[in-house]
Amino acid sequence: MIIGTFGPEGSYTEKAAKQWNRKGELHYYDDIQDTVEALIHNEVDCSVVPVENSLEGSIPLTLDLLMEHQLKIVGEVIVQINHCLLATGRLSDIKVIMSHPQALSQCRKYIKSHFRNVELRPVLSTSHAAKLASGSGDIAAIASRESAKRYGLKILDENIQDVNENYTRFIVIGNEIPEPTGNDKTSIIIYLQKNRPGALFEILEEFADKNIDLTKIESRPTKKFLGDYLFHIDLKGHIGDRHIKETLEKIKGKVGMLKILGSYPAA
Amino acid sequence: MIIGTFGPEGSYTEKAAKQWNRKGELHYYDDIQDTVEALIHNEVDCSVVPVENSLEGSIPLTLDLLMEHQLKIVGEVIVQINHCLLATGRLSDIKVIMSHPQALSQCRKYIKSHFRNVELRPVLSTSHAAKLASGSGDIAAIASRESAKRYGLKILDENIQDVNENYTRFIVIGNEIPEPTGNDKTSIIIYLQKNRPGALFEILEEFADKNIDLTKIESRPTKKFLGDYLFHIDLKGHIGDRHIKETLEKIKGKVGMLKILGSYPAA
Numbered sequence: 001m002i003i004g005t006f007g008p009e010g011s012y013t014e015k016a017a018k019q020w021n022r023k024g025e026l027h028y029y030d031d032i033q034d035t036v037e038a039l040i041h042n043e044v045d046c047s048v049v050p051v052e053n054s055l056e057g058s059i060p061l062t063l064d065l066l067m068e069h070q071l072k073i074v075g076e077v078i079v080q081i082n083h084c085l086l087a088t089g090r091l092s093d094i095k096v097i098m099s100h101p102q103a104l105s106q107c108r109k110y111i112k113s114h115f116r117n118v119e120l121r122p123v124l125s126t127s128h129a130a131k132l133a134s135g136s137g138d139i140a141a142i143a144s145r146e147s148a149k150r151y152g153l154k155i156l157d158e159n160i161q162d163v164n165e166n167y168t169r170f171i172v173i174g175n176e177i178p179e180p181t182g183n184d185k186t187s188i189i190i191y192l193q194k195n196r197p198g199a200l201f202e203i204l205e206e207f208a209d210k211n212i213d214l215t216k217i218e219s220r221p222t223k224k225f226l227g228d229y230l231f232h233i234d235l236k237g238h239i240g241d242r243h244i245k246e247t248l249e250k251i252k253g254k255v256g257m258l259k260i261l262g263s264y265p266a267a
Numbered sequence: 268m269i270i271g272t273f274g275p276e277g278s279y280t281e282k283a284a285k286q287w288n289r290k291g292e293l294h295y296y297d298d299i300q301d302t303v304e305a306l307i308h309n310e311v312d313c314s315v316v317p318v319e320n321s322l323e324g325s326i327p328l329t330l331d332l333l334m335e336h337q338l339k340i341v342g343e344v345i346v347q348i349n350h351c352l353l354a355t356g357r358l359s360d361i362k363v364i365m366s367h368p369q370a371l372s373q374c375r376k377y378i379k380s381h382f383r384n385v386e387l388r389p390v391l392s393t394s395h396a397a398k399l400a401s402g403s404g405d406i407a408a409i410a411s412r413e414s415a416k417r418y419g420l421k422i423l424d425e426n427i428q429d430v431n432e433n434y435t436r437f438i439v440i441g442n443e444i445p446e447p448t449g450n451d452k453t454s455i456i457i458y459l460q461k462n463r464p465g466a467l468f469e470i471l472e473e474f475a476d477k478n479i480d481l482t483k484i485e486s487r488p489t490k491k492f493l494g495d496y497l498f499h500i501d502l503k504g505h506i507g508d509r510h511i512k513e514t515l516e517k518i519k520g521k522v523g524m525l526k527i528l529g530s531y532p533a534a
Contacts, residue, residue: 105327
């Protein structure tokens with residue numbers, strides 16, 4: 001099995017991909033869009049991309065790509081994030097800190113208190129930052145412990161994120177919805193017919209009536225006009241379960257659009 | 268009146284601040300956090316920061332700062348965004364394109380089709396990018412028409428965002444909730460007591476019962492653990508309106524936390 005992953009070697013997505021399937025052959029892509037397109041163009045059997053972080057929230061691009069393309073979510077993986085400060089030189093040599101924008105945000109307080117006058121340079125991924133830091137003594141990267149090993153960097157500090165408990169949820173996108181396991185999640189996107197009072201409430205009522213647990217509800221702009229939203233909803237259960245299937249059919253008649261992204265074993 | 272704005276001169280936030288109050292004296296800050304802290308430290312009478320874009324969605328940092336600090340939203344401003352490609356040199360000279368990460372995202376398709384091999388460098392703000400581009404012939408900035416004038420750059424292309432209709436909503440944070448005007452919005456944050464099925468539904472039921480229109484509902488992580496959320500809700504009406512006040516009091520008894528951010532005239 002060929003698995004597409006986001007970021008060069010040492011990325012957290014690589015870690016997620018290995019957690020998902022130890023025996024897969026990994027292909028590395030520069031950004032989330034390329035990782036997703038690799039699946040669409042059949043270069044890989046599935047792709048792993050980050051979807052949500054416990055400190056920073058959703059990855060908007062991943063949600064938007066799920067809306068734009070016909071993709072199936074076939075799995076999810078949760079990885080603990082322990083950001084390290086990596087460099088070839090010493091702390092006092094650091095002039096630039098590079099990392100993925102979300103990683104820079106996750107270490108916002110640490111950076112503000114220790115490196116007030118250092119230039120922050122956001123790059124495509126944490127492992128890309130590590131790769132770049134390996135080529136210059138005055139550049140530090142915020143990246144994983146694995147990246148330090150991979151690119152021969154010293155770990156100057158570790159666990160530097162502002163909140164200790166830092167987890168990222170990754171989704172695996174592929175071609176076939178897996179069979180029910182008894183502990184599954186289903187992801188959907190809905191667009192309400194009208195933005196009138198109570199429209200969202202009526203949809204949530206259908207789920208509440210059947211005691212279906214929503215693990216996540218997140219709005220994203222439709223990109224048509226300001227204040228017009230899609231809702232990304234994750235719920236407990238499999239599309240093959242009768243009560244889920246019936247509820248979604250009922251909701252389909254009440255909304256402007258219902259897109260089922262897939263059912264997959266919960267992480 | 269002294270108004271804090273995000274970004275050096277020429278930023279979209281400066282435009283929003285001028286739209287809000289033509290006569291205010293503007294103070295410029297490097298990032299959203301500093302702009303907010305300027306108000307907390309009484310350096311300014313109010314501050315203007317972006318909160319939501321019609322293509323990219325919410326600005327997570329702004330939402331998180333509203334949760335972390337005791338801030339009052341006293342107004343909102345909507346600004347149309349027309350991104351231009353700015354440089355001192357010619358199109359063929361461009362080796363690096365700089366802009367705010369959201370602006371780079373908003374022009375994702377344009378960049379991919381015209382500049383596949385150009386380095387993208389995210390910086391703190393669009394106007395900061397314009398300032399940097401003015402110092403080098405091979406750097407282009409994605410920024411406003413105003414930035415071109417301000418920093419002596421040529422407009423190589425304009426309206427380059429992927430979707431023509433591109434608006435950003437800014438909030439004004441200040442010290443006193445304005446009186447009702449008859450066309451107001453109220454912003455709140457709630458934390459549900461438990462993440463059990465139907466918990467959010469029960470809250471929305473209260474609003475639906477009183478025919479209160481929710482213009483926005485957005486989840487943000489609590490930063491405690493993955494899958495634990497706060498909800499940012501905007502609704503039509505003023506906290507001084509009886510039905511709004513009573514509904515919020517009722518909801519207060521049902522949730523873990525209710526934070527009222529303010530009531531202000533709708534843009």
